[in-house]
Amino acid sequence: MEIKGIDFLQFLDVTKMSEEDKKSWEAVSESFKKASVEFFKGNIDMDKLKEEIARSIKASDDFKKPNLDEFVKGEEYKKKMEEVEKTLLDMKGEMETASKGGNKEKSLEEQLREGLKDCIKIKDGVEKVNLRKACEESPARRKKITLSISQKAGTIISGGVAPHTGIYLDPKLSVDPRQQTVIRRFANIASIGDRMVYITEYVPGAGNAEWVPEGGLKPAMDAALTETNVSLGKVALTAKFSEETLTDLPQLVAEVRAEIISRIGIKEEDGILNGTGAGGEIVGVLPSVPGFVLTDLTVPTPNMYDAIVASYTQIVSTSKMNYRPNLVLMNPIDVATMRLTKDSQGRYLLPFKYGDELIDDLRTESSTAVNQGEFFMGDFNFLNIRDRTDLEITWGWENDDFTKNLVTCLGEKRLLVYIKKQYITAFLYDSFENVITAITA
Template identity: 25%
Template sequence: MDPNIKSVLDSIKGSVEAYGPKIAAIQTQLDAQDRNFASKIFGDSTPPAFVEKLKSHEGFQRLLNDRRGKAVLTLTGKDASDFLSRKTTITETGQGFQTTGVLAIDRDTGITAEARQTLTVRDALTSRPTSFAVVDFVKVTTPMGIASPVPEASVKPENAVVFTSESEKVRTIATWIPASRQILDDFTELASFLQTSLAYYVNLEEELQLLAGDDTGENLHGLIPQASAFQTGLLSLTAGFNRIDIIGRAIEQLTTAKEIPPTFVVMHPADWWSIRLTKDSFGRYLIGDPQATANARLFDLLVIPTTSIPVGVFLVGSGNPAACEIRDRMELQFEVSTEHASYFTSNLCACRAEKRMVLITKRPGSFVTGTFITSPVS
């Protein structure tokens, strides 16, 4: 081919190829204009989502609010195929309530503790602090004799008294529980729960010791082991008696012994309710109207119902410091520490509650204990 002709043809071909992209861009603009024009005339061809249909359906919204009745929905096209193709029923159990589920839960804060009794024995006694590990007290073992009339210018009779000292050692009541640093950090209510729970069980043991400690080892010297035994001879089988009579006779026993007047009586709740429900021959309650809101009292003594004393046992005594008192060496303390074994390297903590105290019973004769099951004289 002639080189001149070939050069002309190549020039024409290059010009045509140069207009190709421009033609394609013009066609794209025309297609977009066609779509916009069709949308304005015929509307959007994309149907609303199925969820949007439910939200806008009056019958369905009424069904959700009233929780009754029915709603008719017409499903067409893709909505019908998607809805009818589901074979698993949507339930709360299937979706899950916990952290791995999709449903939120309403959870109360704090921890519900187990059943716990009210501790009231300490409140009936006098308490004051001490700075020492041992508490001594002096008491009369042989009292003086009574005086006598003396004639004028006569020698007066000599008297005498014998003293003795006794001592009680301060005792420690404590308990502890291990816990990880992570659980204390992540479970924010746990630290407060442990503090109140450990303190409660320390105070519960204190109440048990105040009543029945046998003075062996590190046990306190409790009131019941030191109290005088109830004199069953004060009861009469012929005259008859009940629980109320027994408490009255115990008060009589203390009074005739010239001891400090009692201020309280401790008994099991079952025994107190047996007394509280005692009726006369006309069906009337002896201990007052059940609707009365006064504090529990019997012969003007404060009644302390507590499960820290066995059923059928009672203790009548005085909270006067001349009879007995509590001496506190260290008030209740709650501590958290990693200084135990390998706790520091193991990210563990020791949570401990403890107190140091002692019970000083100066007048054991000012307390009387016995049972409601007695063997009186005929």
């Protein structure tokens, strides 16, 4: 397994730096990349890695300037170094696990039990959790546990601005997959170590493959390559529980699943589709997805099912079978409408096949992130979700929680989503009304 160093600049907000300051940090980053490789290989420990960063800073006259000197001595830089340490330790742990043959998926209960093991006692055959003790013994009186989400694809941890290189690891631990968003079960998912992803998009032009005689001129295709970046967003939620409610481990698991994981999942899915990019939200994919434009298909008295088949046909025909839609997301009311549709004699039409499939290998799933009367279909292997951090759960006290025997639970995660331009025709987003009108004979 090839090991690449980590770019230290990914932990800093370079957009607010002058070009001169950025160059100063680039020199530090080069030393950090080399040291991080040695850390991953086990040749140095975390303390030595920190020493290398400090040595690089002291060796540069640039950091004697008031603004940089003040920064590296301040609280913000201290917090950055804590983030660096956590990220690298997590990555090294994943690499070590992967080298031993991968991970065994753990349930939400197993992960919480492991994170709270020092505060759990068995009483009358029931696992009792002492969250007060867990908070009191944790830094800043905040108990934090990271819950990893299972992924279909291998984990990609970017080594810097080059998004397609990095350290490839086995899938991480998982929470109960039923609590994940629908889209996550079908999308291309990976983890990243950067605050943003730089992607290279290929926009094909004229020309195509042709049969050529021996010695004949080979056809050429015009194409354009563009580079763009996609930034992270954060989704978070806090909820208050009584200490008594969270005393039993099974009850704690149930509350975290219902009040934190599920609610964050719902908001995440809405952001993946409809995010505006404002107020910390990610930019959703729907604004860039094409609608129905096929003109060669007509149906007498078409219905919603016909609209789905026509949309599927557009994707596979225009791509010459390069894309095979595997998911159509519909509002729950529209799914119910299709299921309850009857013929003139009152018999259910039942277009759904076994496993909620409308067409072979095309799953139908409900999502409130899709407006009633609309649907989103595509080959979701080309929809990319990149997780910067797994779901983090933190327990602690705020205001008068302590005197009221309450515990505040905070859940948060950071992610981004994108579809490359060359694969945008693998998707379709439109209304049933528009498609039905377009295919009516």
